[in-house]
Amino acid sequence: MAVTLADVAARAQVSAATVSRVLNGNYPVAEATRARVLRAVDELEYVVNGPASALAAATSDLVGVLVHDIADPFFGVLAGAVQAEMGRGGEPGRGGEKLAVICSTGGAPARELTYLTLLQRQRAAAVIITGGAVEDPSHAAAVAARVSRLTAAGTRVVLCGRPPVPDAVTLTFDNRGGARRLTEHLLTLGHRRIGYIAGPADRTTTRHRLEGHRAALAAHGVGGHGIPAARVAPVAADGRTDDTDHTDGTGGGTGGDRGPEGFRGDGGRDRGDRAAEDVRGPGTRNGGNDRNGGDDRDRRGRNAPGDGESRCDGCDRAAAHPAASRSGGPGVPEADRLTIFGPYERCAGYDATMELLRRDPGITAVMAANDTVALGVCAALRDQGLRIPQDVSVVGFDDLPFSADAVPALTTVRLPLYEAGARAGRLALGREPLPPGGVAMIRAELMVRASAAPAPGTVRHREHACARNGPAPGPFRCPGRSGTRNVR
Numbered sequence: 001m002a003v004t005l006a007d008v009a010a011r012a013q014v015s016a017a018t019v020s021r022v023l024n025g026n027y028p029v030a031e032a033t034r035a036r037v038l039r040a041v042d043e044l045e046y047v048v049n050g051p052a053s054a055l056a057a058a059t060s061d062l063v064g065v066l067v068h069d070i071a072d073p074f075f076g077v078l079a080g081a082v083q084a085e086m087g088r089g090g091e092p093g094r095g096g097e098k099l100a101v102i103c104s105t106g107g108a109p110a111r112e113l114t115y116l117t118l119l120q121r122q123r124a125a126a127v128i129i130t131g132g133a134v135e136d137p138s139h140a141a142a143v144a145a146r147v148s149r150l151t152a153a154g155t156r157v158v159l160c161g162r163p164p165v166p167d168a169v170t171l172t173f174d175n176r177g178g179a180r181r182l183t184e185h186l187l188t189l190g191h192r193r194i195g196y197i198a199g200p201a202d203r204t205t206t207r208h209r210l211e212g213h214r215a216a217l218a219a220h221g222v223g224g225h226g227i228p229a230a231r232v233a234p235v236a237a238d239g240r241t242d243d244t245d246h247t248d249g250t251g252g253g254t255g256g257d258r259g260p261e262g263f264r265g266d267g268g269r270d271r272g273d274r275a276a277e278d279v280r281g282p283g284t285r286n287g288g289n290d291r292n293g294g295d296d297r298d299r300r301g302r303n304a305p306g307d308g309e310s311r312c313d314g315c316d317r318a319a320a321h322p323a324a325s326r327s328g329g330p331g332v333p334e335a336d337r338l339t340i341f342g343p344y345e346r347c348a349g350y351d352a353t354m355e356l357l358r359r360d361p362g363i364t365a366v367m368a369a370n371d372t373v374a375l376g377v378c379a380a381l382r383d384q385g386l387r388i389p390q391d392v393s394v395v396g397f398d399d400l401p402f403s404a405d406a407v408p409a410l411t412t413v414r415l416p417l418y419e420a421g422a423r424a425g426r427l428a429l430g431r432e433p434l435p436p437g438g439v440a441m442i443r444a445e446l447m448v449r450a451s452a453a454p455a456p457g458t459v460r461h462r463e464h465a466c467a468r469n470g471p472a473p474g475p476f477r478c479p480g481r482s483g484t485r486n487v488r
Contacts (some may be wrong), residue, residue: 003044003045003046004046005019005020006048007044007046008040008041008044008046011040011043011044012033012036012037012039012040012336013036014033014036014037018033018037018212019037019040019041021042022034022037022038023037031268035418039137040471042452043487048472051273060122060123060124060125061097061098061099061125062098062099062119062122062123062124062125063082063086063099063100063101063124063125063126063127063128063425063428063429064100064101064103064115064119064122064124064126064127064128064130064430065078065079065082065083065100065101065102065103065127065130066103066105066112066115066116066127066128066129066130066131067079067102067103067104067105067130067131068104068105068106068107068130068131069104069106069107070102070104072344072372073372073400073401073402074398074400074417075130075131075228077400077401077418077421078160078161078417078420078421078424079100079102079130079421080418080420081417081418081419081420081421081422081424081425082100082128082421082422082424082425082428083100083102083425084422084425085421085422085425085426085429085431086098086099086100086425086429097430098125098126102117103115104117106130109134109136109139111145112143113127113139113142113146115261116143116146116150117146117326118144118145118252119150119155120149120150120153123153123154123155124150124155125155125156125428125429126155126156126157126158126428126429127150127155127156127157127158127428128157128158128159128425128428129143129157129158129159129160129162129168130159130160130161130162130421130424131161131162131205132161132162132163132203132204132205132206133163133203133204134202134203134204135202135203135204135207136202140155140165140248143165144165144166145169147165147166147167147168147455148166148167148465150356151167152170156169156427156428156429156430157169158170158171158340158424158427158428159171159172160420160421160424161173161205161415161420162204164206164438164439169427169434169435169438169439170438170439170440171318171420171423171424171427171435171440171441171442172439172440172441172442173415173420173441173442173444174441174442174443174444175205175207175209175210175444176209176215177210177212177214177257177443177444178209178212178397178413178415178444178445178446179208179209179211179212179213179216179397179413180211180212180213180215180216181212181216181413181444181446181472182212182213182215182367182397182411182412182413183212183213183216184216184219184220184394185369185395185411185446185448185452186365186367186393186406186452187216187217187220187222189365189393189452189453189454189455189458190364190454190455190458191221191364191365191393191455192364192455193334193338193360193362193363193365194217194222194223194338194363194364194365194366194367195336195338195339195340195353195356195360195363195365195367196210196213196335196339196340196366196367196369197339197342197348197349197352197353197356197364197366197367197368197369197373197377198210198339198340198341198342198369199341199343199344199369199370199373200325200341200342200344201341202477203245206280206341209369209397209410210339213367214335217335221300222335223333223335223336223338224336251389280328288296299435308366337357337359337360338356338360340352340355340356342373344369344370344372344373345372345373345376346372346373346375346376346379347376348373348376349368349372349373349374349375349377349379349380350376350377350379351380352376352377353366353375353376353380353381354380357380357384363392363395364391364392364455364456365392365393365394365395365452365455366381366392366393366394367395367397368394368396368397369397369415370396370397370398371396371398371399371400371402371403371410371412372396372400373396374394374395374396374397374403374410374412374451375406377394378394378406378451388451389408389450389451389452389453390407390456391456393451393452393453394410394411394451394452395409395410395411395412395451395452396411396412396413397415398412398413398414398415398417399412399413399414399445400485401417403447403449404447404449406451408449408450408451409450409451410449410451411447411448411449411450411451411452412447412449413444413445413446413447414445414447415442415444415447416445419442420442454487
């Protein structure tokens, strides 16, 4: 015979209502009483009837977490943090725990809507939606309608790294500000010919990061006219960008973030586990080409990319990636000519880098839309006999777990993903006060590492080489300094 709630109450010598309060975690109960009830539950091996409880209550113990790709480290970190919070930071047995169900949408808008409907049918206690949105007004309206129905039924909805939607609590990432600071870092190192590998053109995260990049270029008078005016965020006098998103049909709010961007496609399976071999620094070899031997001359003449189909070593697809637009022609502003859109995956970084080198063999830096794309950038540069950062600097975005362990370590922008996921979990469970206006921005931090160095040919580059390799013959007078230093 199945154990009932009354059996547990009798064993713990409390009322059935007290047992229910302990199991649901929705009412304060004395610690001694809670311990006695939970001990009775364990001794009797009592299992709550989930569907019956959900019918009796407004919601169930289920929390849905929508991600674009659970194999993507970006979403894996977020989902792991949310799941840990569902168990009250790894303290099971205290009541009130929730079951986190990870729903991987594959970045498909239709699947996202389907999961929201299914979670509503299951009377989910909360739903957390991670990643940027598709810039499609009809899809934005459909998501807003489902969120409204969920909240009306008692489900808390939290958006993490996504533009705001009415009735939902929103945590956004400072994508514009982070991209701007990263570009400014390259500019201060003397780089002026900077290739930019963006994400999918229809994602909010792609637009926000590109706007930050273009704002920095414009502030330094670099790159021509930039992206179309209709898609540029206003830039304040202090250099900050207005991160308000006007594409989701909500009439405002703080713009957010990470797109369904996560290493989709054939080549996405060799992600972070290949970081060390993908980002090789001085002293490594690949295919017999010494990356550190010889002098400091420009190596672009060797294995120069042509118009043929150079293949990425991480997948079966040719370099002519469908999203790697070959629009760099006469009359195109330099910023547009040196910007290529594509998926947030390693192969897209490889293919786009080959195209950037075709368009401008003299680029001195490549900025990747995320760290995994940066791995593909480094692989392509390595295959062309170019060293990182001596010949070309490479920077990424997100500061995924493998970034600091790459060789050379990757300069990037850190988004505190675990902290953001944990906060989203607390908000979803009502364990943390709502932010003012229901929207909070997660700040980005510039992480300066070894993959970016002064641009070749600049005074700083010569000094950097001197500091790295020691004095070399030949005088060089550094402007602004007294005396003469021997540099390479």
